[in-house]
Amino acid sequence: MRSQAVLCVVCLCLSLPGIVHADDASGAAARPNLLANGGFEEWGTLDANTAQREDVRNVDLVPPGTAPVGWIPSRELTRDQTRTATITLDEETKHSGARSVRIDNRDMKDIALVQYSTERYAADPDDPHNLRPNRRYKVRWWVKGENVEPSGTGPIMMMFYQSQKDGEWSRTNAYERDPRPNGTFDWEQRQFTFVTDEHAKWGAFTFQLRWTTGTLWYDDVELVDLGPAVHVETY
Numbered sequence: 001m002r003s004q005a006v007l008c009v010v011c012l013c014l015s016l017p018g019i020v021h022a023d024d025a026s027g028a029a030a031r032p033n034l035l036a037n038g039g040f041e042e043w044g045t046l047d048a049n050t051a052q053r054e055d056v057r058n059v060d061l062v063p064p065g066t067a068p069v070g071w072i073p074s075r076e077l078t079r080d081q082t083r084t085a086t087i088t089l090d091e092e093t094k095h096s097g098a099r100s101v102r103i104d105n106r107d108m109k110d111i112a113l114v115q116y117s118t119e120r121y122a123a124d125p126d127d128p129h130n131l132r133p134n135r136r137y138k139v140r141w142w143v144k145g146e147n148v149e150p151s152g153t154g155p156i157m158m159m160f161y162q163s164q165k166d167g168e169w170s171r172t173n174a175y176e177r178d179p180r181p182n183g184t185f186d187w188e189q190r191q192f193t194f195v196t197d198e199h200a201k202w203g204a205f206t207f208q209l210r211w212t213t214g215t216l217w218y219d220d221v222e223l224v225d226l227g228p229a230v231h232v233e234t235y
């Protein structure tokens with residue numbers, strides 16, 4: 001009886017269209033990655049405008065003056081402007097390909113690495129990297145840690161998307177869920193999903209060591225469009 005009951009449950013799950021999760025490993029793997037250089041294989045010199053930003057200059061970059069293409073390093077500004085955080089091209093520790101990005105933080109100031117889905121506030125309607133309205137997205141990535149010591153919110157992947165309605169912009173945040181990375185651990189994949197509203201235009205994706213010391217490596221970051229969002233109305 002018990003095996004029959006289990007079989008029936010399995011059949012029920014397989015027969016319900018709503019139960020077929022398009023965001024499982026096989027489904028998501030077939031979808032294009034909307035983030036550029038998620039494998040951190042391409043590195044280049046920062047453009048002059050970005051390199052001059054004070055929050056960017058506050059990060060030690062290895063090799064000097066370079067960053068993963070498409071990503072912007074940023075360091076919380078401090079009164080003493082002491083550089084105690086490093087973003088490094090790592091060719092020894094990587095999840096796939098030849099490279100990863102390594103972030104070291106030696107005090108409680110924030111350090112971040114951010115990618116915008118498209119040119120901010122200048123979204124071209126035809127830009128395939130724009131976030132589209134009323135869609136369900138998944139962001140996932142691989143991370144490895146060494147001596148990660150959170151104090152507060154811990155290291156996170158944070159994204160936000162911007163919506164524009166009647167000329168006004170509004171921001172919606174989504175975060176990696178607990179438990180967040182802690183201690184020393186080997187490569188693991190983490191992920192979350194989010195749904196855009198009807199006015200969504202573009203988004204930003206940020207790895208951030210917030211009130212946290214230690215070393216984190218990131219690789220194979222993906223953003224995939226899982227399809228139309230399903231809105232449920234209650235009467």
Ligand SMILES: [Ca+2]
Nearest residue numbers: 039096097099
């Ligand atoms: Ca890589």
